[in-house]
Amino acid sequence: MKKILIAVCGSLILSSCTWVKVTSNGESVRLVQSARTVESCKKLGQVTAKVESKIVFNRDTEKVADELADLARNEAALMGGDTIAPVSEINDGRRSFSVYQCFPARTQ
Numbered sequence: 001m002k003k004i005l006i007a008v009c010g011s012l013i014l015s016s017c018t019w020v021k022v023t024s025n026g027e028s029v030r031l032v033q034s035a036r037t038v039e040s041c042k043k044l045g046q047v048t049a050k051v052e053s054k055i056v057f058n059r060d061t062e063k064v065a066d067e068l069a070d071l072a073r074n075e076a077a078l079m080g081g082d083t084i085a086p087v088s089e090i091n092d093g094r095r096s097f098s099v100y101q102c103f104p105a106r107t108q
Contacts, residue, residue: 026077046087080101
């Protein structure tokens with residue numbers, strides 16, 4: 001019984017952790033929910049992010065959504081994008097996002 005309790009507690013702790021971190025470049029990418037927001041933007045492509053949605057128990061839906069968005073922001077930054085918008089629902093820990101460039105590219 002003690003082993004089961006330890007396993008359950010450990011699972012709950014792990015399921016509440018955030019494993020994905022936004023990179024410094026990813027921090028400059030914004031997430032929008034409305035297609036109207038990106039009407040005047042240049043579409044650069046699409047990314048699909050995946051995280052574990054279940055570790056013994058189903059993970060918190062909001063945490064999974066946040067991690068998927070963080071991964072997509074990181075990938076969008078690598079593509080030269082500054083904005084992402086979800087194009088699918090979360091399914092089995094996966095979600096697709098369109099990547100846009102809405103602001104003039106910065107010169108360095």
